[in-house]
Amino acid sequence: MRAYICNAFGPLDTHGPGALPAPQPADDEVIIDVAAAGVNYYDTLIVQGKYQIRPGFPFSPGGEFAGTIAALGAGVTGFQLGQRVLAFNSYGGYAERARARARQVFPLPDAVSFDQAAAALVAYATAWFALYDRGRLKAGETVLVLGAAGGVGLAAVQIARAAGCTVIAAASTADKLALCQQAGASIGINYREADLKEAVKAATAGRGADVVIDVVGGAFTEAAVRATAWRGRVLVIGFAAGDIPRVPANLLLLKGCELSGVFWDEFLRREPDACHAQVAAILAGIADGTLVPPIHGRYTIEQAGEALRVLAERRVTGKLLICPGAGSTF
Structure with missing residues (x-):
């Protein structure tokens, strides 16, 4: 073959x-x-x-x-x-x-095409697992998405928006930010041009983000931790920037925040029933048009x-x- x-x-x-x-x-x-x-x-x-x-x-x-x-x-x-x-x-x-x-x-489901399904599984299941399971997302919260124009990033933007959250999209170009806002982001930050921490603080009246989706890593992870709210949850998914970050533990203490790893592959292997329920919910969202890969x-x-x-x-x-x-x- x-x-x-x-x-x-x-x-x-x-x-x-x-x-x-x-x-x-x-x-x-x-x-x-x-x-x-x-x-x-x-x-x-x-x-x-x-x-x-x-x-x-x-x-x-x-x-x-x-x-x-x-x-x-x-x-x-x-x-x-x-x-x-x-x-x-x-x-x-x-x-x-x-x-x-x-x-x-x-x-x-018949209502979901092969292309839609293949475009959704890893990205949307990772974002769903991160936001709802590891991040305990609640309606009304503010979600910061790093690398928001990528597969997982756009999935997180759509899922958080559908959950009734305010979404801040961080990406590297104006075109990417425009795409994120089409997907449901309320605020866009070009983290190549702006100071991420200060921009998030300004967008949230100084409070910070409740939940952070991080697929970028590098220096942006520490900046995102510094931009979290009290009891914030920073969800580490990947390191597209290339460097694996080292985050000062005192930041977690001072903010009462959490830094959690998101490894969807292992979740599927260890907890298949829970994973199947999440994927079924995602496919239902695609079928009814709520989620659009x-x-x-x-x-x-x-x-x-x-x-x-x-x-x-x-x-x-x-x-x-x-x-x-x-x-x-x-």
């Missing part, structure tokens, strides 16, 4: 399209004909050996994908051949077929390397998809 292949860890330009054997289902696994796979920042890391998961070679990146069930392994119940589904498996999605453990496969672009398997480069260079507003397309052979 066609796939985008990593034969050895290395820079993005050392990987490319090729052929892999079609996967066969092990016990409790589902094989899926991939219609669309989401492109995530960790995909750029996993092929370089910089992610916490290091697959055996050769492998294809792509942790989230949507399509129809092609085969069921022994012990799988509750699914049927041809069923529309959404799945997560850390890697394997940039291919015509991919495998996933049955407990990491989600039924897909923004899609930046679609790429073929042969173009996957370009998609990874575009994402790594932070030239994306919304979600990129890998779409294998028609004419598949196995």
Whole structure:
């Protein structure tokens, strides 16, 4: 089958399209004909050996994908051949077929397209888990989103807005901030031009943000902690800026605030029932139009390397998809 292949860890330009054997289902696994796979920042890391998961070679990146069930392994119940589904498996999605453990496969409502589903799973589930579970979000609170024009950022903007919160979007360009405001942000801050702490304080009459979504890291994390309100919750999701921050612990003490890690992959593995309930709520929100996953672009398997480069260079507003397309052979 066609796939985008990593034969050895290395820079993005050392990987490319090729052929892999079609996967066969092990016990409790589902094989899926991939219609669309989401492109995530960790995909750029996993092929370089910089992610916490290091697959055996050769492998294809792509942790989230949507399509129809092609085969069921022994012990799988509750699914049927041809069923529309959404799945997560850390890697394997940039291919015509991919495998996933049955407990990491989600039924897909007819009202949600494959593209919408693949654009939503990791970003929206991460944002939902961060805001509602780790952040205990309540209506009326103020939410600061760093990296607000990315996949998780825009998802957080939409979810927080739908929850009745005031959303402050922080991004690096005016165009990105305009997109965030279209998604529901009330206030935009260009954190390349303005002092993040002072801008948030000014936007909140000195009070600060109740909840912070941080997918950026670097120096912005400490600035965000300094911009939190009393009993604020800072939710650390990633480090797109490249540097892992060190936050002075005295700031947490003085503000009575929390600094929490958000690792959605592990939440899915350890607490699948709770995760399934959250994903079902997200898909219902997409089906009724409350949540609208923004899609930046679609790429073929042969173009996957370009998609990874575009994402790594932070030239994306919304979600990129890998779409294998028609004419598949196995």
